[in-house]
Amino acid sequence: MKPAVILPRALDRKAINQAVRAEINLCYTCGSCAIECPVNRATNRLHPRTLVWMANLGLTDELLSLPDIWFCLACRRCSHVCPMTVKPAMLLAHLRWEAVRRGVVPPPFPARWRELQVGLHEERYRAFSRLLEKEESGKGDGTAMDDPAIPLWKKASVFDGYRTNLTSCFACGECSSACPVCHDRKIFDPLHLFRSALLGDPRSLLESPALWLCIQCQSCSEACSQKVRGHLVIRRLRRLAEEEGVVSAGFLEQWRRQDQRMLVDHVARTEELLQR
Structure with a gap:
């Protein structure tokens, strides 16, 4: 042969x-x-x-x-x-x-494919919320997170020595438009995370499942005309969530494995859609 x-x-x-x-x-x-x-x-x-x-x-x-x-x-x-x-x-x-x-x-395929993409991140949001509920129920009342003594925006202004330029954000929405995860802003919106870090309640932000839906693609940072390094802001907020005891290392490993399984399922669903 x-x-x-x-x-x-x-x-x-x-x-x-x-x-x-x-x-x-x-x-x-x-x-x-x-x-x-x-x-x-x-x-x-x-x-x-x-x-x-x-x-x-x-x-x-x-x-x-x-x-x-x-x-x-x-x-x-x-x-x-x-x-x-x-x-x-x-x-x-x-x-x-x-x-x-x-x-x-076929012509209808792109719209159905987009629905799959939207559904993936909705599924990721629900999965993380369920895991977080189990994590919080296992802690009891004695491990509730204290409000940070230093304002959250100050903590999120630097990540590993790199300035995030968070305070330069003026809510133009360029980050949300560029983000590949931001299909439904009720589920994930980078602008909402950044404005919450500046003005919102630290407790609710660090407990938000949206923090962990980010795939660290840097699209928000690339798009921002004010040079806000959004992906670093989110990494800093994630680290703060760990430091404050909102999530544990074991919890994050569970999330990593479950997130991988959902991507495997997403690929299978995409193949199934192509075969119709």
């Missing part, structure tokens, strides 16, 4: 480069994107590096038929981490658009 031979399609590669400017030709297969991708870490089913190299070979038709391009959460962590400024997330967005344009998926 002769080995399969892949013949690069230069014209298709050129068309992709011109369409998205994703710098795919700069990829040297370091694998940073695959390590950073939350879906790949949970499922081993989404390898941005592989998709980038298929695009480099001009395998457009093959890429459009892959379910992998629909597993993406559009968090852009793969693009942020790339040392060569390759933008796999931009490539995947282009491939999804092309799949719709060419009729690889």
Whole structure:
């Protein structure tokens, strides 16, 4: 049996480069994107590096038929981490658009796919809330969190020596518009978290499940014209929640495992939707 031979399609590669400017030709297969991708870490089913190299070979038709391009959460962590400024997330967005344009998926599919994305984060919110209720019921009344002596906004202004510029926020909403998790603002809204850190009740903020829905993609920080480093604000608030005893290390490990299971289920549901 002769080995399969892949013949690069230069014209298709050129068309992709011109369409998205994703710098795919700069990829040297370091694998940073695959390590950073939350879906790949949970499922081993989404390898941005592989998709980038298929695009480099001009395998457009093959890429459009892959379910992998629909597993993406559009968090852009793969693009942020790339040392060569390759933008796999931009490539995947282009491939999804092309799949719709060419009729690889039916016209109603994108709306149903978006509903799946919304449902994933609703499920994550409910799951964390249930875990937190169990955690709080096991503590009893003696471990209630005390209100911080120092205002919360001051504590959230610095994370590991880096200024978060939290006080520069003037509630423009750029962060919410850029956030891939912010589908339903009642469930997760980065702007609400930042304004609550500045003006709200510390207890209710540190006990909010929304703190743990963030996938640390840095989209809020990238979008902010006032240079508020929103992802660092959320990391600082998470650390404060641990320090104040709102959540424990064991609790967070339970959440990590459950979050991974939900991503596995999300990939399975996406495949099922594609097969309809």
